[in-house]
Amino acid sequence: MNFPENLKYAKSHEWVRTEGDTTTIGITDFAQSELGDIVFVDITAAPGDTLNAGDVFGTIEAVKTVSDLYMPIGGTISEINDGLGDAPESINNDPYEDGWLIKITNASLDDGEMIDAAAYQEMVGA
């Protein structure tokens, strides 16, 4: 399983990547593998919405299960990955690049709950 070192991880199995003003959010390789084949992503938050850490921004459906998606940090949604509409399986195939979920701006600086790749890997025991 792959946990890139340049990302930060939430205990709720999301990753974040900050580049300039924008922070990209997705779910981890561990999370996608636990879910199995992802068949539908329903992002209920819209660009412009400001959400807090812990808020639900959508749901992700695998064949067998449905899970809520939680904001690992707060911020204002700037973009949603429209490519997931036709290809939700890109979350399984490429969780850190093509399978990203949303981008936010004004990310809350307090990301104290986030952990690094090594700590996340240890947490999931992978």
Next chain:
Amino acid sequence: MTETTSDLKLTALNGAHKALGAKMVSFAGYEMPVYYKGIVAEHKAVRESVGMFDVSHMGEVFVTGPKALDYVQKITINDASKLADGKAQYSAMCRLDGGIVDDLLVYQLAEDRYMLVINAANIDKDFGWMQENSMEGANLSNVSDEYTLLAIQGPHSLDLLSKLTDVNLNNIEFYHFIEGTLAGVQMIISRTGYTGELGFELYLSSDEEESKRVWEAVMEAGQEFDIQPVGLGARDTLRMEMGYCLYGNDITEETNPIEAGLSWITKLDKGSFNGSEAIARVEEEKPKRKLIAFKLEEKGIPRQGYKIMAEGEEIGEVTSGTMSPSLGIGIGMGYVASGYSKKGTTINIVVREKEIPALVHRPPSIKKP
């Protein structure tokens, strides 16, 4: 990554599943594979080529003795007198109030010897119920732990298994079986399944060495067909596409065979049996609700417990739902008020507070290849 809980039962092929990298889950007291590669790939393998399932968790009960048939007639709703040696039938057991104790297969091994194949989660309950309803001259034995059950399903299942046996599998008709040797192991070869595809189910000894020998022989002979081992995940999506009931979801002790759409196996004319009076009453008064299959007309996936609405009123509840890997849309089953059960009726499924339109449809009927 897999944690084995010591009180879970293991099938003879547990090690084979783990060696294939299966994701194991606890199901009905057994540690079972939910998928190997992925549910969608395994589902498609069965629809397009061939797949193999270990379903050894299913239970087997033998009914033997001079009154075996009378007993089977008393506890099941289908007409077992229509069976002959080498024939099987789909049936169910009901409580006196018509509630379904379990659905099952009845195999006639001989006129005084029947095998009942029951759901894993119900083995103890069913056997208790059978003992409560016992009859002089009909002996019951729960041999669930003595059998490995493999299902080989898909359009190439016949070609594949033919490589491993001298038995002419082509001569076995749908819902028939023979006792023969395959991969050097003595077994019951049954032309049955839970997928809607051409397929066979093999009942053999749960001896670990023999079970592995058959599993490995089928995997190897299946290479040319790109055989996939298939877990419980795809077993569920395959049966939902066909509209087959799953006990615990679509049928329970709170549902009767008439409302569950099982009139076709309910033979009220065979004489009195457990539940027959209650079921006859339901049939006469017409059921208030009916089990239907539906497909969503917009994006979304129905799940068990979601509400079903029509014309602003709640008319029922989803009992099974999934994304159909074959159709790429949400499909499901559920009970609705009888007025909404006709094919072509539009209903709404409430998915996270949003009503999504769905069409009542008749799932593909069982293929007779």
